[in-house]
Amino acid sequence: MTYLYFPGCSLKGTGRAYEESLLAVFRALRIPLVELADWNCCGATTYMSIDEHQSCALAARNLALAEQQSPTADGTTQLIAPCSACYLVLLKAQRCLASAGSLSQEILRALQEGGHRYQGRVRIRHPLDVLANDVGLKEIARHVRQPLRGLRVACYYGCQIVRPFASFDHPHYPTTMDELVRTLGAEPVDWPLKSHCCGGSLTGTIPEVGLRLNYLLLHEAQRRGADVVITACPLCQFNLEAYQDQIRRRYPALAPMPVLYFTQLMGLAMGLPARELGLQRLMVPMEKLAVASVRG
Structure with a gap:
């Protein structure tokens, strides 16, 4: 299975060693990772306390991009988010978009105006989850x-x-x-x-x-x-x-x-x-x- 990879801002800056070691380990385990093209900041620093609408829109754009770039046979997309803040904010945005509330409708309209569409087919994963439950400890031990x-x-x-x-x-x-x-x-x-x-x-x-x-x-x-x-x-x-x-x-x-x-x-x-x-x-x-x- 090929996973999409959302690095977020930190892994391209102060958390560079995280990206380097993550990619090296996944290569060694032969887990295909493809970086999400044209990704943007997840909105973690603006979430809730400053502008919930803007933050959700930023995260939702990444989810829409993931759907467009890597659908699997069953129509879902596996998106790995190593950064804890990215992982949490993407999950929050996903819950928001699934709620069918006024904010959800506003964000979906904004995505359409930007040429994107989100249909709820992304599964947001943490690397620990993938390693433990997809790869398995026995395989890692090898x-x-x-x-x-x-x-x-x-x-x-x-x-x-x-x-x-x-x-x-x-x-x-x-x-x-x-x-x-x-x-x-x-x-x-x-x-x-x-x-x-x-x-x-x-x-x-x-x-x-x-x-x-x-x-x-x-x-x-x-x-x-x-x-x-x-x-x-x-x-x-x-x-x-x-x-x-x-x-x-x-x-x-x-x-x-x-x-x-x-x-x-x-x-x-x-x-x-x-x-x-x-x-x-x-x-x-x-x-x-x-x-x-x-x-x-």
């Missing part, structure tokens, strides 16, 4: 070349891929990433903050709140003995990694903690080249990861 034995991993899902819709995992205690980590030979850390919010944009708007939320996550991962935190969200990864120096000025006892995308960890276990996985972009050294991969 591609593991360097099992990450001895590595303790805190799987951080964030709040957007499992709430409010929870289409493929539990809304408060998800386990998909944990099972994937076991398949790679590492040990997932059992911790209660795996779906707590990192603060999102609060690190840049109300720093004392955003930094505190990130500290709580990193501190708990450290307290539970994690060697690394992995995530599936570009903003979560940026917050947890890029602000560690600032966080340590307030909380000196916090040790440096590598924060990777789950696809980077997969690529390590699969023996893929470091640069293909964007590992050179990490801000926090990952010596323990290197040792663990060699040990396998």
